[in-house]
Amino acid sequence: MAATKGESNALAQLAQAALALPILALPVKAGAAEVGEIGFTLLGYKERGLMTIVEPVLWGRAQFMESWEVQASAAVDIISGASPQLVSNASGKPVQTITGASIEDHRGTGDVKLTKRFGEFSLAGSLAYSKEEDYESRAFGVEGRLDLNQRNTTLIAGYGQSKDRVGSSDDPTLDEPRDTKEYMLGVTQVISPTALVSSTVVWTRGEGYYNDPYKLTFTFFPSGPPLLVPDVRPDHRHTTAWLTRFRNHVPSLHGTLQADYRYYSDDWGIRAHTLEVGWQQSIDDRWSIRPALRYYTQDAADFYSPTVTRPPAAVHSSDQRLSAFGGLSPSLRVILRSNDRLTFEGTLGYVHNAANLHLGGSGNDAFETLRAYYGLIGVTYSF
Amino acid sequence: MKIVVLMALAAFTAACVPVAPYQRAFLARDDMALDGNPGYMKAIEKTYSAKEAASGGAAVGGGGCGCN
Amino acid sequence: MRFALAALAILASIPAAAVEAGMPAPSLSMAPLEGGAPVTLAGLKGNVVYVDFWASWCVPCRLSMPTLEDLYQRNKARGFAVVGVNKDASASDARRFLARVPVSFALVQDGADAAARGFDVKAMPSGYLVDRKGVVRQVHRGFTAETGAALEKEIDSLLKEPS
Numbered sequence: 211m212a213a214t215k216g217e218s219n220a221l222a223q224l225a226q227a228a229l230a231l232p233i234l235a236l237p238v239k240a241g242a243a244e245v246g247e248i249g250f251t252l253l254g255y256k257e258r259g260l261m262t263i264v265e266p267v268l269w270g271r272a273q274f275m276e277s278w279e280v281q282a283s284a285a286v287d288i289i290s291g292a293s294p295q296l297v298s299n300a301s302g303k304p305v306q307t308i309t310g311a312s313i314e315d316h317r318g319t320g321d322v323k324l325t326k327r328f329g330e331f332s333l334a335g336s337l338a339y340s341k342e343e344d345y346e347s348r349a350f351g352v353e354g355r356l357d358l359n360q361r362n363t364t365l366i367a368g369y370g371q372s373k374d375r376v377g378s379s380d381d382p383t384l385d386e387p388r389d390t391k392e393y394m395l396g397v398t399q400v401i402s403p404t405a406l407v408s409s410t411v412v413w414t415r416g417e418g419y420y421n422d423p424y425k426l427t428f429t430f431f432p433s434g435p436p437l438l439v440p441d442v443r444p445d446h447r448h449t450t451a452w453l454t455r456f457r458n459h460v461p462s463l464h465g466t467l468q469a470d471y472r473y474y475s476d477d478w479g480i481r482a483h484t485l486e487v488g489w490q491q492s493i494d495d496r497w498s499i500r501p502a503l504r505y506y507t508q509d510a511a512d513f514y515s516p517t518v519t520r521p522p523a524a525v526h527s528s529d530q531r532l533s534a535f536g537g538l539s540p541s542l543r544v545i546l547r548s549n550d551r552l553t554f555e556g557t558l559g560y561v562h563n564a565a566n567l568h569l570g571g572s573g574n575d576a577f578e579t580l581r582a583y584y585g586l587i588g589v590t591y592s593f
Numbered sequence: 594m595k596i597v598v599l600m601a602l603a604a605f606t607a608a609c610v611p612v613a614p615y616q617r618a619f620l621a622r623d624d625m626a627l628d629g630n631p632g633y634m635k636a637i638e639k640t641y642s643a644k645e646a647a648s649g650g651a652a653v654g655g656g657g658c659g660c661n
Numbered sequence: 662m663r664f665a666l667a668a669l670a671i672l673a674s675i676p677a678a679a680v681e682a683g684m685p686a687p688s689l690s691m692a693p694l695e696g697g698a699p700v701t702l703a704g705l706k707g708n709v710v711y712v713d714f715w716a717s718w719c720v721p722c723r724l725s726m727p728t729l730e731d732l733y734q735r736n737k738a739r740g741f742a743v744v745g746v747n748k749d750a751s752a753s754d755a756r757r758f759l760a761r762v763p764v765s766f767a768l769v770q771d772g773a774d775a776a777a778r779g780f781d782v783k784a785m786p787s788g789y790l791v792d793r794k795g796v797v798r799q800v801h802r803g804f805t806a807e808t809g810a811a812l813e814k815e816i817d818s819l820l821k822e823p824s
Contacts, residue, residue, distance in 0.1 A: 245723055251632030255640055265639065269631040273720065276805055283631050287639070317659070319635075338656040351654015360783070362611050370653030392653040398627070403616045408627050412649050453650030455627050459619045461750070466624040474647035482647035490624035495753050498624065508646050532646055539641070545623075550761050555633070563644060584640050588632055614785050615777040618750035621718030 246272030249590035257582040260308075261291040277327040287317035287342075297516055297528035297576070298428040304516035304576040306530065317342035330357040336370075344377040344423070351392070361400075366410065368394035378423035388418030405458040416447045427528040429518040437518040441527045444513070449476040464492040468502075479512035480532070483569065490543075500543040507536040507569035516576035533574040536567030551593065557586040627651075679781045682798055686712070686791045687779035691769035694747055694755060700769050702795065707824040708742045709816060712789040714777060716748040717758035719785040725804035729788075730764040732809075732816060739820045740793070746771050748785065790815055793824035 248270040255263040269283035293313060294306035323336035332355045340347040351370035358365065370392040378384040396410030425441035452473045459466040467489055474482040488502030511532040513525040541559035548554060563580040565573030612620070619625065628634050628651070642648045643660040680687065690699045702710065713729060715722045726745070733743045743766035749755040752770065759768075771777055780789060784802035790812070792798050799815050801808050 245720065247630070249630055249632050251630075251636055253636035253640065263639075265636055267632040267635050269635075271631070276721075281631065283635060285635055319656070321655070336654045338654060340656050340659070342659055345657075345659025347656040347659070349654050349656035351652070353653065359611060360614055368653040370655070372654070372656050374657040374659075376659070388657065390657065392649075394653045400612050400620060402610050403612050404619045406620060406625065410650060412651070412653060414649065449649065451647065451650035457625045457627070459622060459625055461619065466622065468624065472647065472650045474650070476646075478646075480646045482645065484647060492624075495757075500624070504641075506641070506645060506647075511646070531644060537645075550757055557633075557637075559640070561640070561644070580644060582644075586633065586636055588630065590630055590632075613774075613777065613782070615714060615716075615748045615774065615782045615787075617785070618716060618718055618748060618754070 245593065246270070247590050247592045249588060251586060251588035253584060253586050255582060255584040257291070257580060259292075261289060261293060263290075264288045279325040279327075280322070281325075282320070282322040284320040285318070287315075287319075289313070289315040289317065293424070295424045296426050296428055297530075299430055299517055300428065304429075304528065306578055315342060317345075330361075331355065338372075344379045345374065346377075347372060347374040349373070353394070363400070364398040366394065366396040366398070368392075370394075374418070376419045376421075376423070381423060384423055386419030388416060388420065390414050390416035404461065405456075407454065407456045409452070409454040411450065411452045414447070414449045414451075416449075417445065420444065420447060422527070422529055425527065425529055427516070427518050427526065431520065434520070437520070437522060439518050439522050439526060441529060442525050443527055444478065444525055447476055447478060449474065466490045468500075474508075478532070479510070480508055482506065482508035488541075488543075496547045498545040500545070502541050502543070504539040504541070505536070505567075506539070506563070507567070508534065510534040510574055514574075516574065528576075530574070530577050533565075533577050534568050535563055535565050535573045535577045536569060537561060537563035537580075538567060551591055553590045553592075555586075555588045555590075557584075559584045559586075679783065680779075680789060680797055680800065682800055684797050686710075686789065686795055686797050687776075689776050689779055691744075691746065691771060691776055694752060694768040694770050700744060700767050702744075702791065705742050705744070706795055707793055708740045709736075709793055709819045710791040711741075711743045711812070711816070712746065712776075712780070712791065713743060714746045714748060714771075714780070714782050714785060714787045716785060717754045718749070721804040722758075722786050723762065724806070725786050725788070725808070726758075726762045726764055728804075728809040728812075730766065732813060733764075733766045736816055736820065740824075741816055741820060743767065744769060746776050748777065788812070790819065792819050793822060 251267040253265040265285055265287045267283060267285040271281035273279045291312055292308040294308050296307040296309050297304050298307050319340040321336060321338040323334055325332055325334040334353045336351045338349040349370060349372035351368060353368035356365045372390040374388040376386045376388055392412060392414045394410060394412045398406060398408040400406045420443040422441040426438060428436060428438045430436040454471050456469045457466060470486045472484040484506050486502060486504040488500050490498055490500040492498050514527055514532040516528045539559055539561045541557055543555060543557040545555045561580065561582040565575060565577040686702055688703060690701045692699055715726060729743050745766060745768045747755045747768060747770050786804050788801040789797050790799040798819060
């Protein structure tokens with residue numbers, strides 16, 4: 211589609227707006243026909259007894275001038291309800307305690323990505339921005355892709371940098387930086403006309419402020435005074451995440467198997483495995499249904515403990531997101547291609563995180579079971 | 594675990610039949626994409642990563658999360 | 662199983678030499694997308710024929726198909742024909758694309774890849790311009806606005822040649 215003058219002007223405006231915005235990874239298909247799409251998604255998430263999140267997302271992507279592609283998205287998180295801030299063993303065993311009133315927090319995010327294709331090679335640049343009352347993040351990324359073997363093999367390399375500022379709505383004087391560098395290498399390989407596999411590794415090196423300014427641990431001891439300590443984490447975090455994705459279409463069953471496995475490890479002592487398996491079944495030309503099951507397990511951070519040690523350690527956190535636990539999350543997605551241009555979708559999911567789901571069985575006793583439900587609805591318009 | 598995954602990857606690559614440019618009809622299906630649409634991906638990733646220590650693996654430059 | 666092996670042997674024996682300008686067009690017989698009598702290149706001899714390999718999942722086909730339709734409408738009276746060879750996995754995918762980009766020239770299916778192999782298609786879309794004597798004179802791989810402009814001139818000069 212050749213660009214007209216009108217499209218060039220619209221592009222200039224988008225580019226200007228884009229400089230005030232941020233990033234997103236580009237979904238990649240092995241060669242599809244859309245010239246442009248815009249979409250809207252609405253997420254509702256509810257934890258039993260705790261937090262509720264509503265998140266609308268607006269996104270768009272378009273190809274223009276034969277070798278360019280632009281993609282942008284913007285979202286707002288509206289978080290309400292209570293967030294546990296204190297882990298106290300006053301009742302005999304450590305429990306999360308909600309202190310203070312219910313919060314209502316707004317988080318805005320935006321991103322833009324521009325890609326230029328040069329034959330078998332493409333280069334992309336992206337920007338991302340995120341802002342809430344006590345946190346701000348600015349990030350950029352560059353990514354190169356090289357197609358080989360008549361596009362049966364694709365090599366990917368990327369670099370990103372993120373500059374964050376952490377604050378606290380309880381303490382206006384808190385204003386600490388956190389900077390992260392990210393490196394990515396990956397390969398996607400077409401296995402057959404109906405199957406492909408992709409494997410990417412992302413290493414991140416972060417330095418700066420990682421403490422959670424709201425969390426405290428309050429521990430009573432059989433003898434001696436109780437201790438109240440704030441959340442103190444290391445001033446650096448080095449992570450490795452290795453994600454392998456497999457897609458296999460079975461024409462005779464009109465369905466596709468989707469399996470993703472991620473291995474994660476960092477220098478805080480956390481090792482985690484994530485496995486999600488889904489089956490997308492075409493019911494007819496318009497309807498598809500995708501049941502899926504996701505299993506997650508993580509080991510605790512070295513400095514995690516639901517109680518304060520004596521003497522208190524220099525680095526300590528009782529945030530149960532750093533403890534050892536496992537989780538199962540079933541979900542069901544329904545997709546309707548209502549006509550040539552409109553696609554509707556809805557997803558329902560349930561998240562169950564608990565100590566007894568930890569792989570190996572040695573989850574932290576103090577982990578309080580999380581039960582959450584989420585629902586997503588979305589519409590996409592293709593042009 | 595890593596060895597199992599590496600062996601599986603090696604086996605897959607060895608079994609690869611080069612697919613001609615005109616044979617990509619199934620590979621171009623929506624359900625064969627590595628990611629879903631950007632709105633869905635953004636919402637779903639946040640749902641899980643806000644409650645877990647692990648994150649990432651798919652892309653770079655996405656910025657941090659102030660999840661408290 | 663035996664049928665699959667036989668089909669494989671047949672397909673493997675079709676010469677995979679790339680069809681380039683100056684070579685005679687492979688002889689093919691293909692079933693139309695919506696049924697009917699097979700379309701053959703031999704049956705179109707005497708015309709200038711553009712054999713175009715397209716699919717609903719091919720991005721530049723959003724440009725090539727309307728361009729070819731326009732060229733077809735303006736030149737069919739002079740003996741120009743287009744054969745669109747569809748490479749979709751199912752006819753319904755092709756129909757969904759055609760609902761948005763309707764064309765009036767002949768459309769055929771190539772489920773067993775016989776035509777694609779015969780022409781040794783190396784890119785999508787691929788177009789082969791065949792003169793009145795059945796010789797391939799131009800090969801276009803991919804499709805841009807420049808391709809459309811070049812094709813117009815090529816068709817015009819080939820139509821001036823005698824059959």
